Amino acid sequence: MDMIRRINRQSLFVVIPLAAISAFIDWKRLPASILIGGALALANLKGLHWGVTGLLNPEEGKEAKGKLVFFSMFRLLIVFAVLAILIYLRLVNVIGLLVGLTVVFFLLIKEGLKEARRL
Numbered sequence: 001m002d003m004i005r006r007i008n009r010q011s012l013f014v015v016i017p018l019a020a021i022s023a024f025i026d027w028k029r030l031p032a033s034i035l036i037g038g039a040l041a042l043a044n045l046k047g048l049h050w051g052v053t054g055l056l057n058p059e060e061g062k063e064a065k066g067k068l069v070f071f072s073m074f075r076l077l078i079v080f081a082v083l084a085i086l087i088y089l090r091l092v093n094v095i096g097l098l099v100g101l102t103v104v105f106f107l108l109i110k111e112g113l114k115e116a117r118r119l
Contacts, residue, residue, distance in 0.1 A: 003111050004049055010107050011038055015100055022096070033092040037100020040079060045108065047075045 015038035019031040051072045086092045 001049070003115055004045065007045065007104070007107050007111050008042060010111075011042055011104050014103050014107065018099070018103065022099075027093055027095070029091065029093045030096045033094075033096025034100040034103075036086065036092055037097035038104050039100070040082065040097075041101045041104035044075070044079055045104065047072075051075070 015034060019034040022030045022034055051068050054068045083097065086097075087094060
């Protein structure tokens, strides 16, 4: 859980200034798209953490593991549906979404490598 907090904190320190800097670019909706992409990536990371923690919990039975697999697939469906609706209604810029998602992904990789070196 400590690694998730570090990723959240670092993401805020990178995504928010990046969105502020992108406000000077002439593309419409780019800053909001970067923020939405980062927020979706962080929400997905939190859901992934919840699912893996529940899956590895030895006190839970097979029924709980089946529910967690279902909710993991449902979580991906929700993320896809939100992205599809935002893009269909042209409320966001696809490049901005990808930038926000990519920033969080790179921070996740960086923190994962740091955690692996500690072990």
